[in-house]
Amino acid sequence: MSYITRYLKRGIISENPIFVQAIALCPALAVSGTVFNGLGMGLATAFVLLLTNVLISALRGFIPQKARIPCFVVIIAGAVTAVNMLIEAFIPVLHANLGIFLPLIAVNCIVLARGESFAFKNGLVRSAFDALGMGLGFTIAMVMLSAIREILGFGTLFRDTALVITLPEAFPQTILFILPPGAFITLGVLMAALRYVAAKRKLKNEEVPQS
Amino acid sequence: MQDIIRPGLTLFAITAIFTLILAVTNFLTIDVIADAREQTRLASMSYVLPGTTGFSVDVGIDDDTSMLSYAVGFDGDMPIGVVVQMSATGWAHMTFLVGIGLDGAITGLDIISHAETPGLGARITEEVYRHQFIGATGDVQVLTRGNAGENEVMAITGATITVQVVTDGVNDALEFVNGAVLPNIQRYSPQ
Numbered sequence: 001m002s003y004i005t006r007y008l009k010r011g012i013i014s015e016n017p018i019f020v021q022a023i024a025l026c027p028a029l030a031v032s033g034t035v036f037n038g039l040g041m042g043l044a045t046a047f048v049l050l051l052t053n054v055l056i057s058a059l060r061g062f063i064p065q066k067a068r069i070p071c072f073v074v075i076i077a078g079a080v081t082a083v084n085m086l087i088e089a090f091i092p093v094l095h096a097n098l099g100i101f102l103p104l105i106a107v108n109c110i111v112l113a114r115g116e117s118f119a120f121k122n123g124l125v126r127s128a129f130d131a132l133g134m135g136l137g138f139t140i141a142m143v144m145l146s147a148i149r150e151i152l153g154f155g156t157l158f159r160d161t162a163l164v165i166t167l168p169e170a171f172p173q174t175i176l177f178i179l180p181p182g183a184f185i186t187l188g189v190l191m192a193a194l195r196y197v198a199a200k201r202k203l204k205n206e207e208v209p210q211s
Numbered sequence: 212m213q214d215i216i217r218p219g220l221t222l223f224a225i226t227a228i229f230t231l232i233l234a235v236t237n238f239l240t241i242d243v244i245a246d247a248r249e250q251t252r253l254a255s256m257s258y259v260l261p262g263t264t265g266f267s268v269d270v271g272i273d274d275d276t277s278m279l280s281y282a283v284g285f286d287g288d289m290p291i292g293v294v295v296q297m298s299a300t301g302w303a304h305m306t307f308l309v310g311i312g313l314d315g316a317i318t319g320l321d322i323i324s325h326a327e328t329p330g331l332g333a334r335i336t337e338e339v340y341r342h343q344f345i346g347a348t349g350d351v352q353v354l355t356r357g358n359a360g361e362n363e364v365m366a367i368t369g370a371t372i373t374v375q376v377v378t379d380g381v382n383d384a385l386e387f388v389n390g391a392v393l394p395n396i397q398r399y400s401p402q
Contacts, residue, residue, distance in 0.1 A: 064217055074229050085240045089240035089244050
């Protein structure tokens with residue numbers, strides 16, 4: 001069962017969808033203004049990814065190689081729409097909070113990318129854990145990105161929730177960070193910082209066996 | 212040919228199956244969703260016109276503005292104002308309610324449904340922005356800088372269009388209610 005930790009680690013660190021693969025940037029940049037939105041988008045995406053990875057993996061014997069991409073699109077859009085209707089009807093509280101994110105996920109390329117590069121070639125259980133790893137990696141990246149933007153842009157943390165922390169008035173609120181350019185700048189700096197840390201660690205690991 | 216027919220048929224089959232799944236899901240959920248939306252709308256109508264105990268029947272508005280319908284609100288038998296239901300397009304379709312008192316001033320604004328971007332346009336649902344409209348009497352202007360005074364509202368950074376369409380709707384509702392409904396308000400009765 002060692003592949004479970006390997007897949008989780010791969011999704012969260014070594015192949016993080018946002019920081020390393022740089023995919024799904026459109027929703028990541030648009031919905032990372034506050035931690036509440038970032039976490040909501042992250043969890044909703046993780047859930048949809050789990051569902052579609054399992055579906056694509058289950059149907060992989062049936063889907064022809066040549067028409068696989070349109071098949072994935074139908075499966076993803078169908079599943080997202082059905083889940084959206086079910087949540088609105090039977091869990092209205094959840095829909096009031098996450099409903100706006102669900103339709104956005106149908107066009108999130110992370111979902112199509114995992115279907116194409118993993119679920120189509122692997123079994124059900126492996127596909128499920130791959131989805132969990134990638135979904136968690138996406139969620140963690142969204143929370144990091146949105147926490148920085150919310151602190152610098154609004155001067156708060158966890159706004160729209162009961163846990164809201166408001167920084168002192170004197171703390172400057174920079175509107176730029178709430179706007180789309182702020183998302184690009186934050187993501188760029190965060191990516192550079194994480195790569196710097198990763199490169200340093202790699203260097204260290206390579207030096208150890210030599211000495 | 213084999214290369215075209217088999218993938219084509221499989222794609223057709225998958226599409227057909229998912230259409231069936233969606234049709235069944237829609238059949239199971241459509242009434243529940245409609246009921247929930249109607250409940251939200253009724254609660255929202257009392258919210259934008261505080262103190263109402265009942266409403267007249269909804270009267271449809273068929274003109275080229277974004278107004279859909281209106282209803283007169285009553286406290287017992289006394290008319291106390293009008294609620295107009297609006298439909299507008301910001302980033303996507305949105306519906307909202309505007310409450311107007313007998314004095315012709317806004318008593319409340321509530322967004323019932325929308326698909327604006329979270330953190331930008333969706334902030335129109337925040338109380339701070341909605342409450343700016345309360346007390347306005349006509350020709351509301353959107354300000355992008357300075358402090359909003361009477362009949363003025365502050366724009367939301369990055370969502371000027373959303374604020375503008377809501378403001379346009381509020382102005383249409385004020386003009387319509389003050390011109391056509393309030394002078395004849397005695398004609399309406401609670402249902």
